[in-house]
Amino acid sequence: MTTQQEPFPLDLSPDTIVELGRQAVELVARQVAGLPDAPASDYRDVARLSALVSRAPADGPGDFAALIETFRQAAEQGVNTAGPGYLAYFPAGGLVSSALAELLAQAANRYTGVAQTAPALVAMEEGVLSWLAGRFGLPAGAGGVVTTGASAATLSAVVAARHARLGPPSEDGGGADGGGPPGGGGPSGGTMNGTMYVTEHTHYSLAKAAQIAGLPAGRVRVVPTTADLRMDAGAAAAMIAADRAAGLRPFLLAGTAGSTSTGTIDRLGELGRLAREQGMWFHVDAAYGGGFQLTSRGRAALAGIEAADSITFDPHKSLFLPYGTGVLLVRDPAVLRAAHAGGGEYLQDLHEVDGLPDYGQLGVELTREFRGLRLWLPLHLHGVRAFEEALDEKLDLAGLVHRELSGDPRLEVPREPDLTVVLFRLRGCGDERNRRLLAEVNASRRVYLSSTTIGGAFYLRLCVLSCRTGAGRIKEALRIIRSAC
Numbered sequence: 512m513t514t515q516q517e518p519f520p521l522d523l524s525p526d527t528i529v530e531l532g533r534q535a536v537e538l539v540a541r542q543v544a545g546l547p548d549a550p551a552s553d554y555r556d557v558a559r560l561s562a563l564v565s566r567a568p569a570d571g572p573g574d575f576a577a578l579i580e581t582f583r584q585a586a587e588q589g590v591n592t593a594g595p596g597y598l599a600y601f602p603a604g605g606l607v608s609s610a611l612a613e614l615l616a617q618a619a620n621r622y623t624g625v626a627q628t629a630p631a632l633v634a635m636e637e638g639v640l641s642w643l644a645g646r647f648g649l650p651a652g653a654g655g656v657v658t659t660g661a662s663a664a665t666l667s668a669v670v671a672a673r674h675a676r677l678g679p680p681s682e683d684g685g686g687a688d689g690g691g692p693p694g695g696g697g698p699s700g701g702t703m704n705g706t707m708y709v710t711e712h713t714h715y716s717l718a719k720a721a722q723i724a725g726l727p728a729g730r731v732r733v734v735p736t737t738a739d740l741r742m743d744a745g746a747a748a749a750m751i752a753a754d755r756a757a758g759l760r761p762f763l764l765a766g767t768a769g770s771t772s773t774g775t776i777d778r779l780g781e782l783g784r785l786a787r788e789q790g791m792w793f794h795v796d797a798a799y800g801g802g803f804q805l806t807s808r809g810r811a812a813l814a815g816i817e818a819a820d821s822i823t824f825d826p827h828k829s830l831f832l833p834y835g836t837g838v839l840l841v842r843d844p845a846v847l848r849a850a851h852a853g854g855g856e857y858l859q860d861l862h863e864v865d866g867l868p869d870y871g872q873l874g875v876e877l878t879r880e881f882r883g884l885r886l887w888l889p890l891h892l893h894g895v896r897a898f899e900e901a902l903d904e905k906l907d908l909a910g911l912v913h914r915e916l917s918g919d920p921r922l923e924v925p926r927e928p929d930l931t932v933v934l935f936r937l938r939g940c941g942d943e944r945n946r947r948l949l950a951e952v953n954a955s956r957r958v959y960l961s962s963t964t965i966g967g968a969f970y971l972r973l974c975v976l977s978c979r980t981g982a983g984r985i986k987e988a989l990r991i992i993r994s995a996c
């Protein structure tokens with residue numbers, strides 16, 4: 512029997528933690544320092560690295576420095592979503608202060624599925640949630656849950672809306688009937704008869720949530736938009752009336768505060784009024800636009816969001832946090848609880864803590880990582896004004912891009928940005944030529960743009976939202992675009 516110490520026992524000694532931590536944090540610092548010069552995209556070494564990283568782990572210990580070096584190289588392949596040139600799918604950059612919070616939270620590894628096991632940490636997360644709810648104008652008592660992203664938050668919002676407006680699903684697939692058509696408890700009634708209303712620009716996570724929640728296909732109604740790509744409230748009202756007349760049960764109206772394709776914000780005030788008149792749940796998808804609520808321009812653009820029954824918001828988009836942080840806010844957390852609560856004998860030792868929620872009862876997850884610190888630490892460390900100013904800067908930069916591209920006679924720039932998404936295409940050229948323009952711009956490896964389709968036509972799409980994108984990179988992007996035209 513050997514007493515020889517393995518280099519890395521499962522529980523590291525304090526000295527080893529400091530040493531490995533130093534190496535890891537130095538790597539982080541080097542990576543961040545290298546971002547301005549790093550390629551915006553790079554696929555040159557994918558094959559070698561994929562073979563290297565997919566090997567099975569050895570029985571014996573490895574070398575920490577070599578292992579994190581492998582990670583560093585693997586992370587360099589693909590699109591550099593943390594860099595200042597990333598102008599594609601809702602970039603965020605990823606605040607390092609939040610990554611440090613994540614290290615602390617994960618190392619502490621406290622249990623926040625219920626409040627009793629970590630009440631002060633749950634209070635920390637709850638403080639961020641109620642602050643956010645206040646910034647959206649929701650009443651005192653509003654709350655919610657921090658999720659992995661808006662898709663998970665949306666699923667819980669749809670399930671809560673269904674529960675609140677159609678009643679809990681019963682064994683026959685129907686639902687407790689609260690005033691629906693006769694026979695509402697049967698297979699053709701109750702929950703099965705629910706309909707929700709979106710537009711073609713609504714994020715597909717709404718339809719996905721409906722599908723996972725078991726809504727029959729076709730019950731997600733696509734309401735036409737007006738010429739400015741916003742939901743046509745009159746058309747929605749007509750569809751809701753027709754559906755009711757057909758024995759269906761309209762239960763959810765979804766407005767978007769910043770659509771993914773074009774960044775367009777629905778007329779939220781109008782939609783909120785319609786939902787209230789109809790007794791429907793008003794959901795606002797602010798996954799992208801939500802952070803701008805901290806700015807005065809954003810508040811003006813999102814006016815009406817305060818009437819929402821539920822709001823989804825992605826701090827990993829417009830609060831610049833690393834991926835994996837979404838928020839669901841609800842006007843009445845009791846409704847969320849009613850739709851998600853459960854229990855088991857093994858939980859009998861737990862009791863509720865006054866004034867604090869058990870997050871395991873508010874969402875899909877029971878055991879969950881403590882996500883509060885990754886919001887709390889950056890907000891308290893940098894201060895709210897730093898976020899407001901950074902978001903104002905992104906609005907200014909998007910305005911600059913719009914002005915400059917609009918002034919180029921070769922380009923067609925169809926819309927003024929509601930927030931920070933600018934669309935453009937070469938005037939008088941087909942989609943193929945515009946696709947080539949995008950490929951050429953991205954081949955610069957200094958910026959990375961995406962595209963979308965509006966009314967059947969291909970548009971290049973430039974979104975300013977990374978905490979690291981400043982005026983310098985935007986001017987460079989404009990030069991690259993112009994010379995590729």
Ligand SMILES: *Cc1c(COP(=O)(O)O)cnc(C)c1O
Pocket residue numbers: 601659660661662663714716767769770771796797798799825837
């Ligand atoms: C990104 C996005 C989503 C989905 O959010 P995830 O965090 O990717 O799950 C939903 N709605 C809108 C408008 C989005 O932009």
